[in-house]
Amino acid sequence: MSSTSTTWMSVPHAREVVVTGIGLAVPGVAAYGALLGPLPGEGGFDLVAGLRGREMRHKDRASRLALRAAESALRDAALLDAEGAFTGTADSTAVVVSTNLGNADSVCEAADTLYREGVTGLSPLGLPQTSSNVVAGWVAIRYGLRGPNLTICNGITSGLDALAWARNLITAQRATAVLVVGVEPANDVAAKLLGERSADAAAAVVLEPADTAAVRGARPRAAINGYARARDLADALAAAGAAGETPVDLWLGNEANTGTTLLGATHRIDLEAQLGPLSGALGVLQCAAATAHLATAATGHVVATAGGLHHDAAAALLLTTPHTTCPSTQKPEEHP
């Protein structure tokens, strides 16, 4: 075959892509810095008060959670004005949503209604959530984001995959900013599929090219530096460039699930062990935790992993301190 030996490792991401905003709607996590500590903690997202409001009407739970996380992330990235309107470049701002069970409750509820009452029992307001991309649609509509609009339902690796595709959209010059949202609502359908009650949560991050972020004065907090989806964790780590010389300071992953230990990692955080199954929200929340860690003046890399044993693949994402805030990697002559 003509295309062997091509992996994601070879993507020449000439422009550094960085995290410039983070927003969470996670009960028991008061701020994204808290993701580094024991969870769940005090405070965090209020699932009752937080999901009320005029703009929440007639929307499924996943969309409502996602809208709250999106709002926080855009505000954190200084992309909202005082009235909550988007101030960035709407035509080239993309939305990428990761979710596996976002509309599963709507799907099963409709099946029950049809069984009991037939088609006249259904609500016409349920039309948007028959399609798996309902969340991305509502998020784009709320902020008028007219760039590419992508929904990734790709199993346990979905969140990490979403971040990688978001970076590709920027590198391919289809977007100048991407709002990435990972969301999973808790309900009986999700619990039955997952075998236990899931986290009821959404996480959002804003990705931008480092140069664009610098021009508008945004602070780059972490750089997305490598990614791969492969048959197992070892292959994914190697292809993501995470198996090299630089020590891994923090591993965000699950030892049992991946069937391996990441040798040399100084710290390890397993978000699902503390918060319950996160499914499509996992990777985006891992990115938030990685960003929090890199803000603490960490010296090594952060690696987030998902999948492996019992899944169709494993994915690895490598996050590092952005070059622009890491003077030691820049020679003086680069600053005229």
Add this chain to the structure above:
Amino acid sequence: MTWDITGMAAIANVGSSPQDIFAALCAGEESRTPLKAFDAAKYRAPYAYEIGDRPGGGQDRPRRATGWLTTVVRQAVADAGLHEDLSQVPVLVGTTMREQRSLELWWRGHPDASLEDLHYGTALKTEFGASTTYTFANACSASLYALGMATDLIELGAADTVVVAGTDALTEGGFGTLDRVQNDIPHALRPFDTTHKGMLMGEGAAAVVLQRAGTGARPVYARVRGVSMNCDALHATAPDPDGITRAIRDAHRRAGVRAQDIDLVMLHGSGTPRNDVTESTVLSRVFDGTEPGPRMTAIKAMTGHTLGGSGLLSLLMAVLAMKEGTIPPVLGLTDPIPEAADLGLVQGTPYCGDLGMAQINAFGFGGINAVAIVEAAR
């Protein structure tokens, strides 16, 4: 940059290969059938465009969409002369529903369903050893979105070969809610005709092998010139003329073509009055001044709306239309809506002529649009 299409496969209600489907479209015989997927007594819409591979006796089975997907991927890969081992080849799948039909069956008591089967990577791993697999749930523009992401992967140097596919099966929630919101229940999908009443669902899958220009082993069917993707960001289910106009103009810009270079437009043509009026109005404006302008057709009149895979199925039909110099007519179109009066819609019998460049439209819920420009291989 252009990208080579070197392998093709498809399945729909009217055929199980691109060539069979194309021949059926040209023959133009009514293809709707009475609703068999679900208990028809619970619905008002009496017809659909189903694939007849259920066990019978009113029974449904899980993972039909997955089965069609693995079939078309296998056929497209063979068609391109590639090995069936896809461990080094990304596979991008566009879908509206994923395996939501399996989820429904499981919830209503069918014993056989799992979370890992909701996305298609699990089956692609089992069948082809594939790991760089992605399920994009991008509504009815999903497979053209996937095509656009595939062109990016090749352009960015991440791959030389990408398999792009789309698949969807009828879901009772989707079929039922569509039935619920259409006040005047359509008995057939009649895009751009004054008798159009709305959309009826179809089923099917399509796949192409996309390769870096000049790297394939087999003759090139056609060349992808560019794919645009955007979002209206205006309404959850209704199309917006501005968003669609931006998508078309961006596709032309990416492909380096002008409106007058387009010979054939494969319309989204979902048969809803809202879509047909919006799409006609936009195309009349885009192709204003290009007289006589491109010929246009809409295949959903015969395949039904095959949802996530519909854009790629339209693209395959465009490739064959350019190869054959023949455009199938829009089944049932005798009296176009006023907004479509100036469009070169093919009616009655196939159009024959020289066709070099095609535009394919796909629009989906959430206001997401994707438009592809494909050039004949000469």
